Amino acid sequence: MTFARNSRSRMRLRVVVVAALIVLAVLVVGGATMRPAGTARAEEPTRTVWILKEVINIWKDETWFDFTADNGAGHGSVPETSTGLVWNSVSPDAHVVEELVESGYTSLGWKIITGTVCGLPPVGDSPNQYGTDATAEIPPGNGDVTVCFFNSKDGVIVETGPDLAAEKYSGIVGGKKGYTGYGFVPLTFDWTIGVWNMGDAPAVFAGSDLIFRDDLPPGPTYGTNLVVTGLGDWSVNGHDEFEDLACSLSGGSIRCQVAPTAVDGDVRIPPGARFEIKFTVTPHAAGTLQNPPAGGDCAVDPDDQVYEPAPDNVNTCGAVMYLFDFIRDLRIKKSVVGAQDDSTSFDVRIDDNEPAILFSQGVPAQTTVDWREHTVTESALTGYTSLGWKLFAGSEEISCDSTAEPHASGSGATARIPVRDPEVEYYYPITLCFYNKKDEVAVAGRGTLIIEKVEDLNGNGIRDPGENLVDWEVEVIGPEPEFQSGKMVSLPGGNLGLDGIEPGAYTIHEATGIAGYKPIGSITIVVEVPDGGEAVARFFNQPLGGLLIKKVNDGGASSTQFKADIEGGNQDLTFSEQTASEIQALANGAYTVTEDAASGYDYLGWTVLAGDAACPATPANSSAEASVGLSGTETKTLCFYNRKQVTIRVHKIERFLGGQERDGEGWGFELNGCGVHQTGTTDGSGDVAWTGLPPALGCSYTISENGRDGWEFENPGNGRVTVTPGPGADTSVTFVNRGLLACRGEECAVTLPQPATPAPTRTVEPTPTPTKPVATETVAGARTPGSPGGTMQAQATPAAPSAGSGSAAPGGGGNFTLALAGFLIVAGGAALFATEARKRR
Numbered sequence: 001m002t003f004a005r006n007s008r009s010r011m012r013l014r015v016v017v018v019a020a021l022i023v024l025a026v027l028v029v030g031g032a033t034m035r036p037a038g039t040a041r042a043e044e045p046t047r048t049v050w051i052l053k054e055v056i057n058i059w060k061d062e063t064w065f066d067f068t069a070d071n072g073a074g075h076g077s078v079p080e081t082s083t084g085l086v087w088n089s090v091s092p093d094a095h096v097v098e099e100l101v102e103s104g105y106t107s108l109g110w111k112i113i114t115g116t117v118c119g120l121p122p123v124g125d126s127p128n129q130y131g132t133d134a135t136a137e138i139p140p141g142n143g144d145v146t147v148c149f150f151n152s153k154d155g156v157i158v159e160t161g162p163d164l165a166a167e168k169y170s171g172i173v174g175g176k177k178g179y180t181g182y183g184f185v186p187l188t189f190d191w192t193i194g195v196w197n198m199g200d201a202p203a204v205f206a207g208s209d210l211i212f213r214d215d216l217p218p219g220p221t222y223g224t225n226l227v228v229t230g231l232g233d234w235s236v237n238g239h240d241e242f243e244d245l246a247c248s249l250s251g252g253s254i255r256c257q258v259a260p261t262a263v264d265g266d267v268r269i270p271p272g273a274r275f276e277i278k279f280t281v282t283p284h285a286a287g288t289l290q291n292p293p294a295g296g297d298c299a300v301d302p303d304d305q306v307y308e309p310a311p312d313n314v315n316t317c318g319a320v321m322y323l324f325d326f327i328r329d330l331r332i333k334k335s336v337v338g339a340q341d342d343s344t345s346f347d348v349r350i351d352d353n354e355p356a357i358l359f360s361q362g363v364p365a366q367t368t369v370d371w372r373e374h375t376v377t378e379s380a381l382t383g384y385t386s387l388g389w390k391l392f393a394g395s396e397e398i399s400c401d402s403t404a405e406p407h408a409s410g411s412g413a414t415a416r417i418p419v420r421d422p423e424v425e426y427y428y429p430i431t432l433c434f435y436n437k438k439d440e441v442a443v444a445g446r447g448t449l450i451i452e453k454v455e456d457l458n459g460n461g462i463r464d465p466g467e468n469l470v471d472w473e474v475e476v477i478g479p480e481p482e483f484q485s486g487k488m489v490s491l492p493g494g495n496l497g498l499d500g501i502e503p504g505a506y507t508i509h510e511a512t513g514i515a516g517y518k519p520i521g522s523i524t525i526v527v528e529v530p531d532g533g534e535a536v537a538r539f540f541n542q543p544l545g546g547l548l549i550k551k552v553n554d555g556g557a558s559s560t561q562f563k564a565d566i567e568g569g570n571q572d573l574t575f576s577e578q579t580a581s582e583i584q585a586l587a588n589g590a591y592t593v594t595e596d597a598a599s600g601y602d603y604l605g606w607t608v609l610a611g612d613a614a615c616p617a618t619p620a621n622s623s624a625e626a627s628v629g630l631s632g633t634e635t636k637t638l639c640f641y642n643r644k645q646v647t648i649r650v651h652k653i654e655r656f657l658g659g660q661e662r663d664g665e666g667w668g669f670e671l672n673g674c675g676v677h678q679t680g681t682t683d684g685s686g687d688v689a690w691t692g693l694p695p696a697l698g699c700s701y702t703i704s705e706n707g708r709d710g711w712e713f714e715n716p717g718n719g720r721v722t723v724t725p726g727p728g729a730d731t732s733v734t735f736v737n738r739g740l741l742a743c744r745g746e747e748c749a750v751t752l753p754q755p756a757t758p759a760p761t762r763t764v765e766p767t768p769t770p771t772k773p774v775a776t777e778t779v780a781g782a783r784t785p786g787s788p789g790g791t792m793q794a795q796a797t798p799a800a801p802s803a804g805s806g807s808a809a810p811g812g813g814g815n816f817t818l819a820l821a822g823f824l825i826v827a828g829g830a831a832l833f834a835t836e837a838r839k840r841r
Contacts, residue, residue, distance in 0.1 A: 045092055045142050046088075046089045046090060046091065046092075047090050047091075047092060047141070047142055047143060047144050047145065048086060048087065048088055048089075048090060048144045048145075049069075049086070049087040049090050049095070049097070049138060049144070049145050049146075049147065050084045050085070050086055050087075050144070050145070050146040050147070051067060051076075051078060051084060051085035051086075051087070051097060051146075051147050051149065052084045052085075052113075052116070052118055052146060052147070052148045052149070053065055053078050053079065053080045053082070053084075053085075053148075053149055053151075054080065054118040054121075054148055054149070054150050054151070055080050055105070055150075055151050055152065055153060056108065056120075056121060056150060056151070056152050056200075057152050057153055057156045057157070058080070058153050058156060060080060060081050061079065061080040061081070061153065062079050062080070062081055063079055063080075063102065063105070064077040064078065064079050065077060065078060065079070065099060065100070065102050065105075065149070065151070066099070066100040066102070067085060067097055067098065067099055067100065067149075068097070068098050068100065069087060069095060069096070069097050069098075070095055070096060071096070071098075074087060084146075092140055092141055092142050093140050094128075094137070094138060094139055094140045095138040096135055096136065096137055096138065097110075097135070097136045097138065097147060098134060098135045098136075099134040099135075099149045099151075100134075101134075102151070104153060104154050104155075105151045105152065105153055105154060106151060106152050106154060107133070107134040107149075107150070107151055108121040108122075108132070108150035108151055108152055109121055109122045109130065109131055109132040109133065109134075109149075109150055110122070110130060110131055110133075110134070110135075110136040110147055110148060110149045110150065111129065111130030111131075111147070111148055111150075112128070112129055112130065112136070112138070112145060112146065112147055112148075113146050113147075113148055114146070115146075116146070118148035118150070119148075119271075119272065120200060120271065121150040122150075134149070136149070160199070160200045160201045160309070161199055161200070161201045161307060161308055161309040162197050162199035162201050162202060162203035162269070162271070162306055162307075162308055163197065163198045163199030163200075163308055164195070164196075164197055164198075164199070164203055164269075164300045164301055164306065164308060164315050165195070165196055165197075165198055165300070165314060165315065166193065166194065166195045166212070166298070166299060166300040166314070166315055166316065166317040167193070167194045167317050168191060168192070168193050168194075168214070168291065168298060168317040168318060168319040169181075169191075169192055169194075169319060170183075170189055170190060170191055170192070170319065170321065180319065180320045180321070180322070181319075181320075181321050181322070182321065182322040182323070182324065183283065183321055183322075183323050183324075184323070184324055184325070184326040184371075185283045185284060185285060185286050185323055185324065185325050185326060185371060186282060186283060186284060186326070186371055186419070186420065187282075187283075187326065188280050188281065188282045189280070189281055189321070190278055190279070190280055190281070191278070191279060191281050191291070191319065192276055192277065192278045193212070193214060193254070193276065193277040193278075193298075193317060194274060194275075194276050194317075195211075195212050195256075195269075195274065195275055195276075195277075195300045196231075196232070196269075196272070196273065196274030196275070197269040197270065197271055197272065197273055197274075198271070198272070199271055199308065200271050201271065202236060202268040202269060202270050202271065203268070203269040203301070203306045203308075204266055204267075204268050204306065205257075205258055205266060205267045205268075205269075205301075205305065205306065206258070206265065206266050206305070207258045207262070207265045207266060208258075209257070209258065209301075209303070209305040209306075210255060210256075210257060210301075210302055210303055210305075211245070211256040211257055211258070211267060211300065211301065212247070212254070212255070212256035212277075212299070212300050212301075212302075213253060213254070213255050213256075213297055213298070213299060213302045214253065214254040214291070214292065214297070214298045214317070215252065215253050215292045215293060215295075215296030215297050215298065216249075216252050216253065216254065216291060216292075216293075216296075217289055217290055217291050217292070217293040217296075218252065218293065219283065219284060219285055219289070220281045220282055220283045220284060220289065221281075221282040221284070222249060222252075222279060222280065222281055222282075223249075223279050223280035223281075223282075224248075224249045224250075224279075225279070226247055226248065226249055226254070226277055226278070226279050227277070227278040227279070228245070228247050228275060228276070228277050228278075229275065229276045229278070230242035230245075230273070230274075230275050231273070231274040231275065231276065232270075232272045232273040232274050233270060233272065233273060234269075234270060234273045235270070236268045236270055239263055241267055241268045241269065241270065241273075242273075242275065243259075244258060244259050244261070244262035244263060244266070244267045245258075245259065245267055245275060246258070246259035246260075247277055249279065254277060254279070256275075256277070281321075283321075283323045285323070286323050286324050286325045287323055288320065288321070288322055288323070289320065289321040289322075289323055290318075290320055291318055291319050291320070291321075292318060297316075298316060298317045298318050299315045299316045299317065300315050300317075301315055302315075325370045325371060326370065326371040326420060327368050327369070327370055327371075328368065328369055328370070328371065328420065328429065328430055329366065329367075329368055329429035329430065330366070330367050330368060330369050330376075330417070330429065330430050330432065331364050331365070331366050331398075331429055331430070331431045331432070332348060332357065332359050332364055332365040332366075332367070332376065332432050332434070333359065333361075333364040333398075333399075333400045333431060333432070333433045333434070334346055334359055334360055334361040334364070334400070334433075334434055334436070335361060335400040335401075335433055335434070335435050335436075336361050336384070336435075336436050336437065336438060337387060337435055337436070337437045338437060338438070339437075339438050340361070342361055342438065343360050343361060343362060343363075344360060344361075344381070344384070345358050345359070345360045346358070346359060346360065346378055346379070346381055346384075346434065346436070347359075347378070347379050348365075348376050348377060348378045348379070348434070349376070349377050349379070350367070350369065350374055350375070350376050351374055351375055352375070352377065352465060356379070369417060369430075371419065371420040372419060373416065373417060373418055373419050374416075374417040375414055375415065375416055375417070375466060376389075376414070376415045376416075376417065376432055377413055377414040377415075377465060377466075378413040378414075378415075378434050379413075380413065381436075383438060383439050384436045384437065384438055384439060385436060385437050385439055385450075385495065385497060386412065386413045386434070386435075386436055386495075387408055387435040387436055387437055387493065387495075388408025388409070388410055388411045388412065388434075388435055388493050389408055389409070389410045389412075389413075389415040389432060389433060389434050389435065390408050390409040390410065390432075390433045390435070391409065391410075391415065391417065391430065391431075391432055391433075392430070392431040392432075392433070393429075393430050393431070398431040398433075400431075400433030400435070408435050408493065410468070411468050411469045411470065411471075411493035411494050411495070412467075412468035412469045412493075412494070413434070414465065414466055414467075414468060415432055415434070417430065417432070439497075440499050440500075445503075445531060445532070446499075446500040446501060446502070446503070446531075446532070447500075447501055447502070447503040447529035447530055447531060447532065447533055447534060447535070448497060448498065448499045448500070448501070448529070448533070448534035448535075449476075449478075449497070449498040449501060449506055449508075449527070449529050449534070449535055449537065450495070450496070450497050450498075450534055450535070450536045450537070451474055451476075451489075451491060451495070451496045451497075451498070451508055451536075451537045451538075451539075452469055452491070452494060452495050452496075452536065452537070452538045452539070453469055453470055453471075453472035453474075453491050453494040453495075453510070453538075453539050453541065454467055454468075454469060454470075454494070454538060454539065454540045454541070455467055455468050455469070455470045455494075455541065455542075455543060456520050456540040456541060456542045457542070457543065457588060457632065458542075458588060459518070459520050459540075459542040459587055459588065460520075461520050461521050461540050462540075463538070463540075468494070469491075469493055469494025469495050470494045470541070471490070471491060471492060471493065471494060472490075472491045472494060472510060472511065472539070472541075473488055473489070473490055473491070473510075473511040474488070474489060474491065474508050474509060474510045474511065474539070475487065475488050475489075475508070475509045475510075475511075476489055476498070476506060476507075476508055477506065477507040477508075477509075478501070478502070478504060478505065478506035478507065478529070479502040479503070479504035479505070479506075480498075480501040480502040480506075481502075483501075483506070488511075501529060502529075503529050503530060503531040504528070504529060505526060505527070505528055505529075506526070506527055506528075506529055506535070506537075507524065507525075507526050508524070508525050508526075508527070508537045508539075509523065509524045510523050510524075510539045510541075516543055516544050516585070516633050517541040517542065517543055517544060518541065518542045518543075518544050518585075518587055519539075519540075519541055520540040520541060520542050521539075521540055523539070525537040525538075525539070542587050542588065543588070543632050543633045544585045544586060544587055544633065545585075545586050545587070545588065545630030545631065545632065545633060545634050545635060545636065546583045546584065546585055546586070546630075546633075546634075546635035546636070547566070547583065547584040547586055547591070547593075547628060547630065547635070547636055547637075547638060548580050548581060548583050548584075548612055548635065548636070548637045548638070549564050549573060549575045549580060549581040549584075549593070549637075549638045549639075549640065550575060550577075550580045550581075550615050550637055550638070550639050550640070551575055551576050551577045551580075551615075551639070551640055551641075551642070552577065552615050552617070552619075552639055552640070552641045552642070553576070553577040553601075553642055553644070554604070554641070554642065554643040554644065554727045554728075555643055555644035555695065555726060555727025555728025555729070556577075556600075556601065556642070556643075556644035556727075556728050558576065558577040558578040559576055559577075559578050560576055560577070560598075561574050561575070561576045562574070562575060562576065562595060562596070562598055562640065562642065563575075563595070563596040564581070564593055564594065564595045564596065564640065565593070565594050565596070566584060566586075566591055566592075566593050567591060567592040567593070567594075568591070569584060569586060569591065570584060572596075580637075583635070586630050587630070588630055588631050588632065589629070589630060590627060590628070590629045590630075591627070591628045591629075591630070592625050592626070592627060592628075593606075593625070593626045593627075593628060593638055594624065594625050594626070595626075595640045595642075598642060600644060600645050600691075600692070601642040601643065601644055601645060602642065602643045602644075602645060602694060603624070603640075603641075603642055604619055604622065604641035604642060604643055605619030605620070605621050605622035605623070605640075605641050606619055606620070606621050606623075606626040606638060606639060606640050606641065607619050607620040607621065607638075607639045607641075608620075608626065608627075608628055608636055608637070608638055608639075609636065609637040609639065610634065610635075610636060610637075611634075611635055611636070611637065612635055612637060613637045615637070615639035615641075616639070618641070619639070619641040626638055626640070643694075643695060643727045643728075644695075644727050644728030645691070645692045645693055645694065645695070645728075646693040646694065646695050646696070646725045646726075646727070646728070646729050646730075646731070647689060647690070647691045647692075647693065647729075647730045647731070648671065648689065648690050648693060648701060648703065648723065648725065648731050648732075648733075649687065649688075649689040649690075649730070649731065649732040649733070650669055650680070650682070650687065650688050650689070650703060650732075650733055650734075650735060651663075651682075651686055651687050651732065651733075651734045651735070652664030652665075652667045652682045652686040652687075652688075652734075652735050652737075653686065653734060653735070653736045653737075654686075654711075654737055654739060655714060655736055655737065655738050655739065656738075656739045656741075657738075657739060657740070657741065662686075663682075663684070663685050663686030663687075664682055664686045664735075664737065665682055665683065665684050665685075665686060666681060666682060667681065667682045667686075667688075667705065667706070667708070667735075667737075668680075668681050668705075668706035669681070669682070669688055669703060669704065669705055669706065669735075670703070670704045670706070671690050671701060671702075671703055672701070672702050672704070673696070673699055673700050673701040673702050673722075674693070674694055674695075674696055674699040674700070674701060675694070675699075676690075676693060676694070676701070678690050693725075695725060695726050695727040695728075695729065696723070696724040696725050696726070697726075697727075699724075700722050700723065700724045701722065701723050701724070701725070702720055702721070702722045703720065703721045703722075703723070703733060704719060704720045705719040705720070705735050705737075707719060707737075708737075710739060710740050710741060711737040711738065711739055711740065712737065712738055712740065713735075713737060713738075714736045714737055714738040715734075715735070715736040716735070719735070721733045721735070
């Protein structure tokens, strides 16, 4: 029940039931000697009717309200602070419960509810469900019934509004779980956030408002696939407001906002509506996981955008998880193949740490390891040859059966216990079996040849801890009859012992060209097998990684080829966006790769990816040299990024009054923008170009023309053009200037196309004298072609051209006479204007 309080504190918890005020009222029925209406007989099924009281504008109202059942057959009283009025042993018939008038209170109706929360008063009437009068109609049936009666206290005005709340717990969607919990690293668990409105009016969030925020503690990996569930009634004016809610996890924070597609651009959380956000958490370190972390936030309406007049619930949320390293039992067993009675003790070390752990066939060792990866290395023992190891999990008792083929899953004397797989049952212990065979005692006159193949990870020609033997093939040539002509033999698990062979010199030649390996040292070994003794031929091969080089070519053709060099490796490797380079087989180590400069392109940087991967759109590094580290037989992809430069071209056209055009030579232009300032002058073809420009990304280029006297801008009218060429663009613009004079002489050599037949001669009327006198001025700048030198007097109104060349120069016939007459008229008008001007001064 909410009431008006002058407080917006979010830390005040609503107390629903105060222990000291709990009153359990009982509906009393009439005398013991007669069965009042509605009371069940002994043989009939019975039910219980609960009557709850809700005064909507008073907090914990203590006034007692009176009720009667079935027209006075039963009666009782109950306040709002009670847990309710109970009517026991009620028959399954239909019944009525009436609330009597209480002075100073107005009845707001009744409704049958599920649960114990009355909610809001009814609107309208529905038989046997709810009504706005004071008489509840209880339908027949066998189930228990709870009826809420609503009142308001007269003269009390309460401001309605939303009341938001939030919580966070570890568990499933639905009921509230504990705020604290525990887990094991690296087992994944779920966190669930609940947000709801417990007020009596919708909470309205506008488009820019943040509805919910949870800053997650650093360390774990969080699943970005949020499961958002809407609970309760989200309908407002027939629209499902839950559809307008958008929640996402990014940058270590969960945020819920108004979806871009929201109707009316807002989200309304109706009273009683709730949404829950469920996501996965995978921890990587033991300790306490506190949410939110220091300085973080976990709250609904974190920016206080929604006014809550009576906040009985807290808006903040939080949770604590206590995390422990998962510990696994490890049993280490021994199997001496072919010698089940052998009880010799062997020893192993976990992660090369002391002390050594002793075990033997029939007496296993037992210890524990955490969930991380570990190595277990068995020490070499004279008289025994290692045959490998095998890892088991999934049952209580596992024997190291050596009769299965193959009985070992790993070669060499070092076993690897992988990181615990969360998908595998983890309650059972791990059993690790090491397999050996007992070396045979040398026979006089015979010898033993042992051949080994070492996977030399660092390429140093030494078998270091952690380096295993690998399957291989070799050719053996020697005095033993079987090998006199040479014989290829396999090294299962990287080890082969040839016992009881003829002593003498043996040549062992390893197979080469096996993909992914590089020989270290000699590929042919000659050993002397002694009489009654043994000789060892050990080969080393380093596993090779692979490097692919790919291109991201922004704005250029996907087929354009680029070149790169590997320091200490191949040079001039070709590749394009269309085709990657050939895979480069490289030994373990770090490599520096540089790309050759490409004309017309800007270099942007590089990215290294695991495997044969697609290049992302943007580089991770911008340095000139790419650094790539290879380990084992892994393949990596190196992406180089380039952006094609831009070319901007200008073409200049001069247009005369007579309509003739020609390419404009010698015109000056400026280019500004995107950090560039350049100038240029048109050539004899009227062209000027700027190359090698950066693309206009977030900027633009402005091309400005330097004007000339005697010419005016025609297109563009202001002598400037702005362009935004993207990567690789070749942009052309044209500038047209109109001359203020007609062309003369050689100027008219470039004309518009003439008709095939001569046009008839026309008589041109003289141009009338302008209304305003026009002063004669000198045109500055370069000499006009056709002028003998010096300056030229501009004519305010040039003569119209006749058919033909349109020239006003001598030799132009009647046009020259008209031009001369026009000149005299203009000159005379200018003189009169000057005289008048002197008079006015």
